[in-house]
Amino acid sequence: MLDVLPVFAGDERITRLFTLVPGSDFGADALSVIDSLGGRTVPWSEASGHAYDLVVVASPKGELSLLRGPQVLLPHGAGFNKSIPGEGSADSASGLDPAYLRRNHAPIALHALAHPEQIARLAATNPQAARHAKVIGDPTLERVLASSSLRERYRAALGTGARELLVLVSTWGPESLIRQHPGLPALLATQLPYDEYQLALIVHPNERSLLGTYELAERLAPALDAGMVLADPHEEWASVLIAANALVTDHGSAALYYCATQDRPVVSVHRAGGELIPGSPMDVLLCRVPQLGRAEGIVDALRAYRPGPARAAARLAFARHGEAAGLLRTEVYALLGLAPPAHRVAPRLLPSPAPATRVPAAFDVRVEATTDGVRISRHPAGTGPPGHHLAVEHGAADERLARSASLLYRRPIPTSEAPLDLAWTADGWTRHALSAYPNCRSAAVLLPSGRCLLRVRGHARTYAVQVEPRPEDGRIVRLDPAVALSAVHASLVAGRSPSADAIRMSCLVGERAFRVTFRPATDAEEAQVL
Template sequence: MLVAVRSAGALHRLLDVLPVFDGDSRVVTRFTLVPGSRFDVDALSALELAGARTLPWEEALRVEHDLILAASPKGELRRLSGPLALLPHGAGFNKTIADDGSAGVPSGLDPHYLLTEGRPWAGLHALAHEEQVSRLAHASPGAAHRAAVVGDPTLDRLLASVPRREDFRDALETGPRRLIVLTSTWGPEALISRRPGLPADLSGLLPYDSFQIALVLHPNEHSGTGRFDLSRQLAPALSAGLLLPRPHEEWAALLVAADAVVTDHGSTALYAAALGRPVIAAYDGGHELIPDSPMARLLAASPRLSAASELPDALRAALAVDTRPLADSAFSQQGQALPQLRHHLYRLLGLTPPTGPVRTPAFPRPSTAPRRPPAFAVRAEVSGERITVRRFPVHTREPVQHLAAEHPTAGQREVQSAAVLWRRAQDAAARPHSTGWTAGGWTAHALAEAPACRTAVAILTPRRCLLRHRTARPLSLRLEPERAAGRVSYADPAAVASAVHAWLGADAAHAPPVSLVCDTGAITVRVRLEPAIADDLDYEL
């Protein structure tokens, strides 16, 4: 069997199909790169990483294959010899590309690519819904009689991953925050092309302890721009904690973990809708979206986001919309894609399928580590013994009262300007010939070395800190996590440090021991302040 790919996106699509052949030594898989796409670089890298065996294109042309599997009819694919099974490139056919094939027709339905002298050349069009067969019959009548509705293997993997939602959120360090996933297709009408500043704008507007932001880009954007330039272009948002998942599998884990999705006209949002995730439309219009397609209907039914400041209202409106029925016209045979594909693909191979069920694998736990911002602009409101804290990236335009920074991770400018400095204890054991700080020693040193600093905090554990303020004796802090419905949630001690700093500055008559309530947005915790004990002062950082 030959897997013929033109881009990383097509490869990822086909990899979701290959479990059909698991356990069958009769089927030998080879991959080849169909020339002609400018998005082929990442496909080669992914194949090498997977340890896949490849055939050079010229060698693939000389061989008669028992089965060819492809997710795009473009390029020189028809020069290959053997029965072809063709899958959609994504979730249906919702988008047309200017100056590519027949005007206004998606390439997956375009007779320019599907027919040769009026005759179909694919042996199977494996589609996800009956509506797609009707659209294929209208656009390319000669190809429709070779179509079969098999469902969508990528959606089935998403559905199989739903039980892992909490595991995914744990890997992403989301906690009780709301995870907002921006999804962008590629091309001039894509979200990332038209609103490149939206990730940074949202990061600067939404409190860090209440929201987590992620950006899922089309694989073509990863291939065309490259990870290096993407990291540079998105640097302000990435430094504020933006998640940028890898284009293979990890994007899907983000959809499973998401609380809501902000999307352009790319079909990724249809997968989110099928999972029941609230969808917010951020497509500014154009010529690419196919009218009355499933994606067009989803966008029409979703609240619109014209500016970052509208997100809270748009999110409330989106929560009132049941998105699952809106995805029903894109996906049928849910949970059955691999069994259906096994039947059709083995028919083309001329082999009897293996006995026993075929397993749909869940997506793996995401491995992209979230970046913790080393500095925050902080707004704190003190009302008696209750403090409400909201933390934003330093580039925010929101009203704030002080800067808090991590030592020594933050830049020199932030460290020298911060009113609150914090340092986290290291887990590693002491190395030979090394010197370290005690919590008491470092907090005193920080106040002496940073004139702007009013409060220095050593974070010893998630529930225990040592705090030294210029106008008070050292304090031991004990953080009690929030407990609700059988779950335990921990606030970031650095956020609590900013709350205590604000309380100490507002209440000149403070007299620990005292118990405070700290509201960080997603979590509300109790904090006990007492005169510092020796164990905290001597704790090795």
């Protein structure tokens, strides 16, 4: 509804009221979204006793005949891919089910659909309903397409950087990803290196409403603690899809919006069941993309995707690209008997998504020696087997982890506004950390300049560490200095120490190589104030 109603924007003749048709198990969160936006809601008991100039509905279900006025049916979702066992007609798409369309005796003035094939499916089961159907396009897709140029902004908001953003999409019900594979997000967090991949999860609003956001977050706690983003179901889900590099999906239709904007890897976790309709756009997609068997095979499954299936599925679900807002406005104003406003109607851009609420600050670091340096692979502590060392950010992680750390480091903190300030020097804090944490082998500070100072237990001097940014296709990739610290720490504890000259080494992170330099720090560097 909130994607559609802007066709009336700027028209003082129109008043928008919202009501919730009784009977849904998932309705409470819908009204809370409207309330959060300041929309005026009307109780069903009041709404069903009045006449309206136009009634816009998102589903044919419920006692819609009690709402008096010409109705515009705008089914939500894309592609009509699912039937709901035990509900309506067997093997009939939920939004095209003749059992509901015939039961609704209200005057359907317009059944707005996204593709001619949908009208053909409707006509095959309900010719009378098909007479009121028109191909309008998909208003939600219009917002997604209009917002596609904001991809880099969305990735920046999520904190993705140069990592691959892998998005998991779950529909609702017993065949959904979140029901069939509840542990998959946490398993993927153990498999995918933190500096190479970011995880996000989109869960259908029905499932979130059924569980509640708190309960859902508690069930997903291991993955959220590892840095996974849980997208808001109102608008953020679409922003996250635009930002994604790859998708893991069940048979829910959200994947089709991703497919319509880009032909990037899609992997299926859907198993045969009674909900997916044969020949639907999602069925076409899932039959042609790699299937994920175990979480350990995720990288191979992503590499097995070949371009083509995503675009093909989207072509079966969407038509009239770029026209939905204008076509819909023309139709609804004709039903109202009004001339539309003179100003152009355009899709509203999607907002930036929120970043992960929990960012890991302790990592099991796996180190592999190479010919000219080391390969570093970090995983959030406790999500997999121990690595070469435990690296922990002091002041951001559990104290028990800090006391177990082999490498303890500190990031810059905001300057105090106290009238009498107290601050460590780089030398002072590294000495203090090694004294306060006897299990710690190395202590380091990250300076605002991007340079680091590292002290190794038993070494007489601190070391200045610097990592060079990497040019890549006209852009610059910067490595978190904490990763470079792990590379130098591993080298130094293995016995490789610089003399007066600097040592240059390669730090490999995934397929990228970064040049790292370390040397004995100067007195001035040691005296820098944190």
